[in-house]
Amino acid sequence: MKQRQALPYTFILPTFVVLAILAFVPTIYAVIISLQDRTLSAPGADFVWFKNYLQLFGDRRFLNALWVSLKWEVITVTATMAVAIVLGILMFDATGPRMRNTLTLIFLIPVLLPRVCAAFVWKFAFHPLYGLVTYPYRALTGKTLDLLADPNAAIFAIAFVDVWQWGFFFAVIILKLLEALPPQPLEAARLDHAKGWQIHYFVSLPMLRTALISLVFVKMIESLRSFDLVYVMTRGGPGVSTETLDMYAFSQGFIESGKISYASSMAVIMMIVTLVGFTLLWKKVK
């Protein structure tokens, strides 16, 4: 009996300690760096306390990056959920077991691809001169179409790739969730002559409310990882129109000036906002 009481400790405690070290050492160090004036070129560092943070709020490029990141979150989360719900319901309503299995396998492919690969594949497809996507436009108008060089369209082109990766994956999850629902309420609605979309709008989707909110939550977290796509497709350009926070922090720290303390202060702000924001959201959802 004693062993049974001891097991949770021996199984959880070591893991907890390892995770805590791996997580807290870098985070605390990140805060310390953000209070200094470190650069990549010079070895020494002095404490400048909150100078980096104060400077950030006068930095128009930082404010732009905040705005771009916010836009990115809203676009990718809503589009992913919309695509996933529609496709999930279509699969649930209109397919037999064989087609369903085939589609499930196919729809899982995009999310498994390394983001770098997905970004490259679509970057080439969007290529103004040789791309597959831009080909119909070239053929019809004889002009070229450069989506990634258009300050207004670029963010949508990148978001498209993100939704391509996550929307199909979530569609499969929503299909599985629909399959796991008890069939009686849907049957009852059908007997009451509810139409296909009405059944889902009034019965099945409300039953999946908690699961759908969790999916939104997961997508919000994963959308924060936009870096790979942006880095490969536009590097934040044209201008700064697709420069998200992590892209800007990376270019401040590593491409342009090597100001790693400044980059770190940006990263710390991101961390605080996401930690506080998501913790509150999660507790509320629970």
Add this chain to the structure above:
Amino acid sequence: MGRTVSRIVLWLMAALVLGPVVWTIINAFKLNVDLLTPTPKLFFNPIIDNVTYVLGRPSVLQGLINSLVICISSVAIGVVFGLPTAYAVARYPNRWTEEIQFFVLSLRFMPPVAVAIPLMLIWLGIGLYDSQIALIITYSLLTISITVWLAIPGFQRVPKEIEEAARVDGYDAYAVFFRVALPVAMRTLLGALAFSFVLVWNEFLMALMLTTSSAKTLPIVASEMSQLGMNVPWGILNAAVVLLSLPPLLLLGLLSGFMNSIFSNKSR
């Protein structure tokens, strides 16, 4: 009627997934002359040179070895620390386990840049920057936490009766875990491990910041090929992309099985 339209939409969507993927594979066998055409070319003289060039490059081979060593090691660390914790959370729930679950989840909230900058300085400071060990330790944070999360439902699906029966037969708590729960949940757990592998195989930002030459992983090597200058060797790039995407795609069957067992009716 509606059913037919729905099916057509779904097949079009499947084409939207497969089209670009197949096109990339085809392009991996093209010369630049066939690749850089205003009208996409379906018929051409396929060549194997891109593939042999990519496979023959020392940097690619090095990246492949690095990726394999780093991913397999960090997934293994994730197993050693993650599976016991997941089992304890699944089978011995108390007021702490929910907090622990949330703590593990909250690790995912941390922006990778925020972790990568201090880690770079730490690894530089102790002379491990640009080493496989540094990346393995860094990635362990990812693999342990995702293994905990995905393995919990796997263990919850093991029928309690089996574990009770083993206990009656005189197995102690640890033997129940190692010799009963682990083998019974194995299929689901393999799926969880596959997810963990794909996650680190695809990781880009931290690898980019924590390596410069000797420990570069395959995603970094592949992305550098696109910056080879004005004459981008598109065919070679396509071949590299295919090579990089193969391991995750090979796990497709395992992952799809995992999705089925996780979301199937809980009452089994």
